[in-house]
Amino acid sequence: xxxxxxxxxxxxxxxxxxxxxxxxxxxxxxxxxxxxxxxxxxxxxxxxxxxxxxxxxxxxxxxxxxxxxxxxxxxxxxxxxxxxxxxxxxxxxxxxxxxxxxxxxxxxxxxxxxxxxxxxxxxxxxxxxxxxxxxxxxxxxxxxxxxxxxxxxxxxxxxxxxxxxxxxxxxxxxxxxxxxxxxxxxxxxxxxxxxxxxxxxxxxxxxxxxxxxxxxxxxxxxxxxxxxxxxxxxxxxxxxxxxxxxxxxxxxxxxxxxxxxxxxxxxxxxxxxxxxxxxxxxxxxxxxxxxxxxxxxxxxxxxxxxxxxxxxxxxxxxxxxxxxxxxxxxxxxxxxxxxxxxxxxxxxxxxxxxxxxxxxxxxxxxxxxxxxxxxxxxxxxxxxxxxxxxxxxxxxxxxxxxxxxxxxxxxxxxxxxxxxxxxxxxxxxxxxxxxxxxxxxxxxxxxxxxxxxxxxxxxxxxxxxxxxxxxxxxxxxxxxxxxxxxxxxxxxxxxx
Amino acid sequence: xxxxxxxxxxxxxxxxxxxxxxxxxxxxxxxxxxxxxxxxxxxxxxxxxxxxxxxxxxxxxxxxxxxxxxxxxxxxxxxxxxxxxxxxxxxxxxxxxxxxxxxxxxxxxxxxxxxxxxxxxxxxxxxxxxxxxxxxxxxxxxxxxxxxxxxxxxxxxxxxxxxxxxxxxxxxxxxxxxxxxxxxxxxxxxxxxxx
Numbered sequence: 273x274x275x276x277x278x279x280x281x282x283x284x285x286x287x288x289x290x291x292x293x294x295x296x297x298x299x300x301x302x303x304x305x306x307x308x309x310x311x312x313x314x315x316x317x318x319x320x321x322x323x324x325x326x327x328x329x330x331x332x333x334x335x336x337x338x339x340x341x342x343x344x345x346x347x348x349x350x351x352x353x354x355x356x357x358x359x360x361x362x363x364x365x366x367x368x369x370x371x372x373x374x375x376x377x378x379x380x381x382x383x384x385x386x387x388x389x390x391x392x393x394x395x396x397x398x399x400x401x402x403x404x405x406x407x408x409x410x411x412x413x414x415x416x417x418x419x420x421x422x423x424x425x426x427x428x429x430x431x432x433x434x435x436x437x438x439x440x441x442x443x444x445x446x447x448x449x450x451x452x453x454x455x456x457x458x459x460x461x462x463x464x465x466x467x468x469x470x471x472x473x474x475x476x477x478x479x480x481x482x483x484x485x486x487x488x489x490x491x492x493x494x495x496x497x498x499x500x501x502x503x504x505x506x507x508x509x510x511x512x513x514x515x516x517x518x519x520x521x522x523x524x525x526x527x528x529x530x531x532x533x534x535x536x537x538x539x540x541x542x543x544x545x546x547x548x549x550x551x552x553x554x555x556x557x558x559x560x561x562x563x564x565x566x567x568x569x570x571x572x573x574x575x576x577x578x579x580x581x582x583x584x585x586x587x588x589x590x591x592x593x594x595x596x597x598x599x600x601x602x603x604x605x606x607x608x609x610x611x612x613x614x615x616x617x618x619x620x621x622x623x624x625x626x627x628x629x630x631x632x633x634x635x636x637x638x639x640x641x642x643x644x645x646x647x648x649x650x651x652x653x654x655x656x657x658x659x660x661x662x663x664x665x666x667x668x669x670x671x672x673x674x675x676x677x678x679x680x681x682x683x684x685x686x687x688x689x690x691x692x693x694x695x696x697x698x699x700x701x702x703x704x705x706x707x708x709x710x711x712x713x714x715x716x717x718x719x720x721x722x723x724x725x726x727x728x729x730x731x732x733x734x735x736x737x738x739x740x741x742x743x744x745x746x747x748x749x750x751x752x753x754x755x756x757x758x759x760x761x762x763x764x765x766x767x768x
Numbered sequence: 769x770x771x772x773x774x775x776x777x778x779x780x781x782x783x784x785x786x787x788x789x790x791x792x793x794x795x796x797x798x799x800x801x802x803x804x805x806x807x808x809x810x811x812x813x814x815x816x817x818x819x820x821x822x823x824x825x826x827x828x829x830x831x832x833x834x835x836x837x838x839x840x841x842x843x844x845x846x847x848x849x850x851x852x853x854x855x856x857x858x859x860x861x862x863x864x865x866x867x868x869x870x871x872x873x874x875x876x877x878x879x880x881x882x883x884x885x886x887x888x889x890x891x892x893x894x895x896x897x898x899x900x901x902x903x904x905x906x907x908x909x910x911x912x913x914x915x916x917x918x919x920x921x922x923x924x925x926x927x928x929x930x931x932x933x934x935x936x937x938x939x940x941x942x943x944x945x946x947x948x949x950x951x952x953x954x955x956x957x958x959x960x961x962x963x
Contacts, residue, residue: 453943454939454942454943454946455939458939458942489946489949490946492891492892492895493895493942493945493946493949494914495892496891496892496895496896496899497895497896497899497910497911497914498911498914498915499892499896501784501826502823502826502827502892502896503896503900504784505784505822505823505826506819506823506893506896508784508786508789509789509793509818509819509822509823510815510819512786512789512790512793513793513797513815513818513819516790516793516794517794518793518794518797518798518801519794519798520794520795520798545798548798548799548801548802548870549798549801549802550798550801550802550805551798551801552798676812678812678815
């Protein structure tokens with residue numbers, strides 16, 4: 273494709289629109305017939321255009337300056353590293369005519385034109401893509417620069433159009449509904465689609481992977497919902513894990529271990545399990561503490577003495593009310609006076625409200641202290657414990673709500689949240705929670721829960737249930753027996 | 769304490785026998801709990817892993833695809849638990865290299881079928897979890913539909929005014945369920961693993 277030297281001047285003039293009308297017409301006629309000439313003219317125009325791209329060259333130079341000022345190294349450097357291969361070329365300082373340029377067939381302008389045609393835009397965008405993060409961070413610093421001197425620089429850096437377009441595309445993707453609705457997919461699965469609708473669906477199904485996945489999801493969903501046995505088994509295992517102890521050694525072995533009586537293979541088995549089983553370790557610790565508590569014989573004795581003294585005083589009071597036959601007349605007078613005094617006393621107590629339901633409840637209800645050693649799941653209860661100890665009962669209830677469902681049924685939690693409800697005067701809710709603790713059947717809070725529940729019934733003026741509960745406590749002969757008797761005596765007067 | 773043979777345990781799992789399930793829990797859970805906690809998990813993770821391992825074994829039993837030739841029930845349970853926990857660690861982008869292997873597992877039990885069952889169990893478990901979050905009304909309605917109970921019957925059982933309403937309500941319930949599943953990050957992770 274060697275150019276015809278005779279045409280050079282003509283081509284030059286033609287490209288610069290300097291031919292007179294006749295010559296121009298002749299040249300254009302020639303141009304139509306001669307493909308080579310056409311190519312030459314085209315090449316010449318492109319070279320002109322490339323050389324005249326001063327704005328691009330300027331922009332690149334100024335960008336270099338900006339980057340140097342901001343001392344951005346790394347990826348930016350890589351982009352300009354592309355030019356390092358050209359350092360071996362000697363710089364042309366003198367001005368070249370177009371003719372000289374054409375003579376250099378593989379000259380730089382031609383390379384530029386080629387590159388420009390192929391990927392000029394991509395090169396620019398790629399550059400900014402690499403720099404996107406750094407430029408976003410440094411964007412404020414640009415205010416200080418003379419941005420107005422760099423036409424298009426701000427837009428180019430911000431690439432607002434591209435960012436906006438990307439955003440729009442995201443929105444479009446979000447807003448586009450799936451091609452087929454749940455209803456249509458269901459109809460297809462239930463063989464309710466017919467005719468063209470069915471054909472369309474099947475055609476789409478053959479090509480559309482997403483629709484295939486959707487269909488698979490529907491099918492699997494149906495199968496999974498029908499797996500009642502699996503759902504039941506999962507619930508059953510979950511319940512066992514909530515209610516059962518997670519150690520394999522027997523209670524007797526644990527007791528023997530604490531007392532140091534365990535030996536041989538059983539001992540080594542227990543020790544092996546103890547190494548890995550934190551629940552077992554907690555259980556052993558709990559039992560040790562209980563033993564220590566029981567071992568405090570001085571405190572136990574003192575308690576017994578106090579109870580005995582209390583019982584004695586109650587018996588004496590009753591005895592004094594029963595007259596002996598030998599001193600009948602004299603004692604009739606005394607008894608009569610005593611009865612009058614007692615009746616007057618009771619009447620005044622009733623008037624003063626001392627034995628009203630509220631007072632009875634208030635006199636006997638005292639919020640228990642937090643006793644974490646009675647709980648195995650101490651970690652989970654830490655926050656609730658703190659709130660309870662601070663007396664922040666609303667917080668106790670709020671924290672309980674936030675705990676996982678499995679933990680919410682924990683009897684320790686139920687007990688203390690019931691106490692919190694009790695303190696907040698939510699008696700019905702408290703009863704429900706105390707009942708959960710009692711229904712659990714195997715914990716150290718049952719006796720207390722029964723006692724406090726009975727007080728809730730008293731507060732709610734539910735005579736029948738309060739009486740039943742209190743009688744049951746008395747019959748159990750536990751720690752609250754005497755208190756329960758006292759409450760029963762009081763409500764006998766007040767609950768008519 | 770009574771000691772059950774492997775055959776008795778497997779039969780017990782198939783029958784959902786409470787005593788056998790309690791036995792498994794008491795015998796083996798603490799080891800799984802210890803392993804999970806030693807490997808960046810917590811109590812809840814250990815419970816989930818144990819529970820799902822039992823379900824995986826049940827699925828294998830239902831498919832009549834569980835014979836212990838080289839292993840025992842305990843070995844199989846530990847291997848399944850270990851595999852399940854490794855999957856979890858992978859999902860949480862936690863390196864496996866520093867694994868504290870306290871469970872006596874057997875690598876050769878990890879056949880293709882086991883992995884398939886575990887993956888199916890993972891998907892189905894997720895669907896079932898979200899199904900459980902639907903209103904009881906929706907749950908009942910979908911179950912009746914999936915059991916192919918006639919529309920008329922469903923409308924009657926559910927107390928709806930007509931078949932058309934029952935059908936519309938069913939679509940709404942199913943749509944809600946599918947939306948919840950798709951929004952679940954676990955589901956997205958499952959899809960990522962599949963591709």
